[in-house]
Amino acid sequence: MFEIPKLKHTTSGNFFLLAGPCAIEGEDMALQIAERLKEITDKLQIPLVFKGSYRKANRSRLDSFQGIGDEKALRILQKVGETFNVPTVTDIHETHEAALAAAYVDVLQIPAFLCRQTDLLVAAAETGKVVNIKKGQFLSGAAMRFAVDKVRESGNEKIILTDRGNSFGYSDLVVDFRNLPEMQANQVPVVMDVTHSLQQPNQSSGVTGGKPALIETIAKAAIAVGADGLFIETHPQPSIAKSDGANMLPLDQLEGLMQKLIRIRQAVL
Template sequence: MIPKIKYSGENFILLAGPCVIEGEEMAFEIAEKINAISQKLHIPFVFKGSYRKANRSRLDSFTGIGDEKALGILKAVGEKFGIPTVTDIHSAAEASLAAKYVDVLQIPAFLCRQTDLLIAAAETGKVINIKKGQFLAPESMQFAVDKVRESGNERVMLTERGTTFGYQDLVVDYRGIPEMKKNNCPVILDITHSLQQPNQSSGVTGGKPELIETIAKAGIAVGADGIFIETHPNPAIAKSDGANMLRLDLLEDLLTKLVKLKKTVDSL
């Protein structure tokens, strides 16, 4: 389904990378490390990086290094390592621009009901990954899928990323994964965003990265087709979402455990 990936269902798909493209050296360092791990463990890998962050709490928050510069880095990463890439888009006008550089267009959770955005994304012919809104029931995502398919594009995925719980926390309802799989499309679990603590008084999102392994194991156990992880060599200095990221040097151990778990679950 995803260009450059032969997904057989024998292993989960991995969408991973930094929250936002901070620069070429950083992007290549992360991509090279994840690609080596994924090849070793036979995990289909899609490199993730936002070329621009449009949804920020404060006006002084980092938004990016420039659209075409960041998109060019994503394209270069894909070409160097022979891997597909994914990035977010935020408006209908961005769809055709981003589609020139990446293989998968991602619809942010807060925008998953935006009809013009879904149609514009679908019309590019790219794979469309729609994140479930924190405010929506899993069964409601049927209508987002329908908008893409009715616009002539069958290549669609859904991503669970937690549901709003109170004002400053998220919970993952794992019943949503089999529910969304009823749409006959891959369902991904966004592990790191599911551990965000939004709406902090500082205007900087918090997180609980110590629970990454717990959330990931549960997702694989209930049949998620893939996992989404944001990772960085040093999350403490990441320019976006550092509070809920996985440190890059911890990724291989986590993925090794998840591959073993996937084999066990499939044997049951």
């Protein structure tokens, strides 16, 4: 069972990390990524939650990759958790998915576009799992208190909030770091979704773009202002990832980035 790290610090003094591929593409790939993530985070004493979407419901085009099958992908997430003794997180999109996903993972994630969906929040809360709510691109950090209230009033105090940038024009996002302390005012851990914050959505091609060269910049800034955790999508070869490859971090760059971020964390504690 995943226990939310204490606010501001974990037992190691580090931030915690939600990381993995955007989507579960297959068992071998998921286990390969999880093994490397486990090696890195154990070495650096960073609490890890393995992330993978079992289905991608929010796609620009009908022919975009959506998944390998719900239960097949969820079973892979379960195997990752059991093999490496790490908690797992996946996103849900409709109320009936809450109980389904909760049977396989430790954390249910509410996508940013759905953070105001009352029935979805209540369904996630009622599973008793940790609920990670992504802040809508159209909301301020302060406005997320209403999403927190919905989960708490449904009897669940196990809540994480995640920022993933704000809409800026039609095809870009910008990170307003005021959102992090505003969301921390709810007395819940706050995560910075580094890679999704660098998306360039709504491109004319129907394929989301991104600015992965700025991953380190956003991650460093988030740790400097006191983020409790980071969310980073990573893949051995982002260029061939079936979803969101344009803004993923190459897996071989993760350890070096984490080492830099730990030094910043130690400096600001």
